[in-house]
Amino acid sequence: MSFDDLSDLSAWMAEAGIDELELTGPSFRLRLDSGGVHAHDDLADDRQSDTRLDQMLSSKVIAASTVGIFLHRHPLHEAALAPEGTQVRAGQALGLLRIGPLLVPVIAPLDGIVGALLVAHATPVGFGTRLVELHPASAR
Amino acid sequence: MIEIIATGALATVQDHGRGGALKWGVGASGALDNLALAAGNILLGNDEHAAGVEIQIFPFQVRFLEDCAFAITGADCGASLDDLPLPPWWVQTASVGQILSLGIPRQRIWRASRAYLCLAGGVDVPLVLGSRSTQLRGTFGGLEGRPLRSGDRLRAGARANGAGRGGFGLSPPALDLPLTEGGLPAVRVLPAAEYAQYTEAAHQALWNEPWRVTPQSDRYGYRLDGAPLHLIAPIETRSHGIVPGVIQVPPNGQPIVQMRDAQPSGGYPKIGVVIEADLWRLGQAPIGSRIRFRQTSWDEAIAAGELNARWLAEARRLADLYRGRTGSS
Amino acid sequence: MISDQPRISVLGTSALLFEAPGETDLATQERIWALAKEAECWPEIREAVPGMNNLMLSFSRPPACCKPIEDRLHAAWTAAVPMRIEGHLVELPVVYGGDGGPHMADVMAHTGLDIDQIAAIHSAPTYVVYALGSHPGYCYLGGMDQRLATPRRKTPVVSIPGGAVSIGGAQTGVSASAGPSGWNTVGSTSMRFFDPALDPPALLRPGDRLQFKIAKVIR
Known part of the structure; x- marks a missing residue:
């Protein structure tokens, strides 16, 4: 894991509404919170975090971080932000969630290729609704 | 701080206008699309009265001379920050050295012509007679009382608490609060003092015919082209106070809608007044486009203003919530 | 009406x-x-x-x-009882006609007066500032001789310069800065009517009086 991954992780955390994430390896423990990054050389462990990291890195489905209306395209645009097959970078918007007049991006947590859009344009969705498949780019 | 690196004519600093100086002959000025300016400020967590840059000729480019959150609203100008494309009506953070570019408005879904650039903390130019709006006629307010040119630098004001979070947007009120008549963008009009002195044909034309925005339209007034509006008999009115939205009809019969830089007084007969709540719609109508007038009542006009205020309040509430949830940095 | x-x-x-x-x-x-x-x-x-x-x-x-x-x-x-205001008296030299008075011919044609008569009649009264309006520092004046009354222009002029002395209908005034106008410009003057840094920012206010002086007539 490189420091580039950290920004991916923090983007993902913001998207998922997670305030804090702890990662533990054989010789390190890393704690991320929305206020910044803290590295510890403390070996005290939490094996669950490895599991969460693996899940996240291999994740192929981006879920709704909030209740809203899922939009494939911006209301002023005719083209979808990221139709199936689009190569996207981490942090790029895959779609939008509309809450009243507010538009919140559905963000790619990793570099990858957009798979199926699982929900039709302009569909109301609940928290956690699976929205977009993302095939992660091959490991660095 | 930002530096203008490319601008066409008549990009100006505007806020919500200068109130209380009419008695010295000073018109209100202020953003032609006041909802778009307010929305940009809301995205940033700014006071709604903070000043921004109104842009009407493209391309337009600025370089950020320090890290700064900004918002772009109004016409969809295919904005990009360096090579990152930005959605319209969006707030974003820029790093020192980055360049924001706005291109010619894309008008397929919404025919709009003016864009607004807001900065976290607001564009900091001196308050003159209670406002930061550029008074072009009086050459004061804004930046030295004139339109912006390449090389100009604008400072951002003190940052509001919790501001500086980017990466979300608002849906334009043109889509949330649509108003059309016969397939054309419409604005609501209250009849004015001399309305009854116009011919029946003039009344019919006013409400039922399209009006083309001529190239002689600007921040002072929109000169419209359509069926000539004639009085039953000529009248000379005495000069009196007027407001943006007044539809004056000079003797040639072609109406002029007074806009934000309008004179605070006039003497041409008035057939009607575009209501304050709909002036932003007209302010976005591009030259060459056609619009319609729709007759309205006092109560409807008040309700329209309240609807705008509700849209802004809801945008403010949700933007503040979202900023609070995702950002504490 | x-x-x-x-x-x-x-x-x-x-x-x-x-x-x-x-x-x-x-x-x-x-x-x-x-x-x-x-x-x-x-x-x-x-x-x-x-x-x-x-x-x-x-x-x-x-x-x-x-x-x-x-x-x-x-x-x-x-x-309402009439409110008497004891204002200042300001003298203002005017160049009538020439490049600074591009619509003098229209006023002559409408009134049937020649340029000297127009200058004499226009500069005779002491005008009272009735109100400010139009643009920063502009004064609406009362007291114009009605022989000079000339209708506003059919199509407004896109820009007249600051200091333009003009007639619109039964009224006269002096523009304080360059801008559009529907009035007939008959002369020019130089005077700073407005400074946003001053309090009040306008040189004249309602109740003040203005006396035009003929500086020159360009025939």
Whole structure:
């Protein structure tokens, strides 16, 4: 894991509404919170975090971080932000969630290729609704 | 701080206008699309009265001379920050050295012509007679009382608490609060003092015919082209106070809608007044486009203003919530 | 339009316009000043702006219904006593005709007077500043000789320079800065009428008096 991954992780955390994430390896423990990054050389462990990291890195489905209306395209645009097959970078918007007049991006947590859009344009969705498949780019 | 690196004519600093100086002959000025300016400020967590840059000729480019959150609203100008494309009506953070570019408005879904650039903390130019709006006629307010040119630098004001979070947007009120008549963008009009002195044909034309925005339209007034509006008999009115939205009809019969830089007084007969709540719609109508007038009542006009205020309040509430949830940095 | 009753109309939802009955004269204008002074204290009014024998009241926020304000206006007008203002007298040299008076020919054609007569008649009275408007520092003047009255132009001029002395209908005035105008420009002068850094920013205010002096007539 490189420091580039950290920004991916923090983007993902913001998207998922997670305030804090702890990662533990054989010789390190890393704690991320929305206020910044803290590295510890403390070996005290939490094996669950490895599991969460693996899940996240291999994740192929981006879920709704909030209740809203899922939009494939911006209301002023005719083209979808990221139709199936689009190569996207981490942090790029895959779609939008509309809450009243507010538009919140559905963000790619990793570099990858957009798979199926699982929900039709302009569909109301609940928290956690699976929205977009993302095939992660091959490991660095 | 930002530096203008490319601008066409008549990009100006505007806020919500200068109130209380009419008695010295000073018109209100202020953003032609006041909802778009307010929305940009809301995205940033700014006071709604903070000043921004109104842009009407493209391309337009600025370089950020320090890290700064900004918002772009109004016409969809295919904005990009360096090579990152930005959605319209969006707030974003820029790093020192980055360049924001706005291109010619894309008008397929919404025919709009003016864009607004807001900065976290607001564009900091001196308050003159209670406002930061550029008074072009009086050459004061804004930046030295004139339109912006390449090389100009604008400072951002003190940052509001919790501001500086980017990466979300608002849906334009043109889509949330649509108003059309016969397939054309419409604005609501209250009849004015001399309305009854116009011919029946003039009344019919006013409400039922399209009006083309001529190239002689600007921040002072929109000169419209359509069926000539004639009085039953000529009248000379005495000069009196007027407001943006007044539809004056000079003797040639072609109406002029007074806009934000309008004179605070006039003497041409008035057939009607575009209501304050709909002036932003007209302010976005591009030259060459056609619009319609729709007759309205006092109560409807008040309700329209309240609807705008509700849209802004809801945008403010949700933007503040979202900023609070995702950002504490 | 001249009747014996004042007329009140709305300017969209932004303002009310009160128009006094009768011919334009100073006594009526002095009652307008008095009415303005009273109305600007009403809570729903942001600003009371005198015009030529009329008064615009801009709203701080539009009222649910205008009737109560209209009733109050009628009552206040009935009770209004002319407000005498002892203002300054300012002398202003004018160059009549030439490049600075591009519409002199139109005024000559309409009035049937020659340029010397127009200059003489125009500079004879002491004008009273009735109101400010149009653009920063611009004064509406009362007292023009009606032999000079010339209708506003059919199509407004896109820009006239600052200092332009012009006639529109039964009125005359001096532009304080360059800008569009529907009036007929007959001469030019140089005077700074407005400085936003001063308090008040306008050189002249209602009740002040203006005396034009013929500096030159360019035939």
